[in-house]
Every structure is written in structure tokens, then in C-alpha cells.
Amino acid sequence: MKSGFFKLALLMVLLVWIIVGLALVWGKGGIHEILKAKEKEIQLKNELNNIKKENIKLQKEIHILKTSPEAYEVYAREKLFMKKPGEIVIYLSKDGSKNGRK
Numbered sequence: 062m063k064s065g066f067f068k069l070a071l072l073m074v075l076l077v078w079i080i081v082g083l084a085l086v087w088g089k090g091g092i093h094e095i096l097k098a099k100e101k102e103i104q105l106k107n108e109l110n111n112i113k114k115e116n117i118k119l120q121k122e123i124h125i126l127k128t129s130p131e132a133y134e135v136y137a138r139e140k141l142f143m144k145k146p147g148e149i150v151i152y153l154s155k156d157g158s159k160n161g162r163k
Contacts (some may be wrong), residue, residue: 122136138150
């Protein structure tokens, strides 16, 4: 009788440990969730670094445009498609084709 009780108690303890182990791995705040959060953190840090680099690039561009009339004119012509009075501007597609056709 004591042997049966001991086996049952051992089985219950083992079952509790299995449940606790599963909860530690897949439960709320478990290892699986922590690993997913770490991956998301790395992804967000990479995005933040890319945004910071883009911001630095744009700040440099702003500074150049504010301090250099020549750069301002180039920007206006290339980005805003502006032209001087009396000029004729011909635009070519980036792939070198006429009218965007190959």
C-alpha cells in the first residue's frame, strides 16, 4: 500500500514538474516568448539605425542646400524638375529607353 502511494506521489510530482517546465518554455513570459521579443528587439534596433543614418544623410543635404546656391539649383533641377526660363529640358528614363519603353 505504501508502495502504491509512493508511486502515485512520485507521478504527481513528475506531472507538476512537466507542467511547470512547459509553462516556462511556452507560457506567458516563457523562454519562447522571450526569444521572440529578443528577435523583435534586434529588428527594431536595425530599423532605428537605418533611420538614424537616413536622418544624418538628410541633415547633411539640408546643410548643403542652405549654404550652397549651386547645390540648391542642382536639387531644384533634378528633384523638382524645375528649369530656367527659356530652357528646354529632355528627360530620359533611368534604363536608357525612350518614353519608358524598352
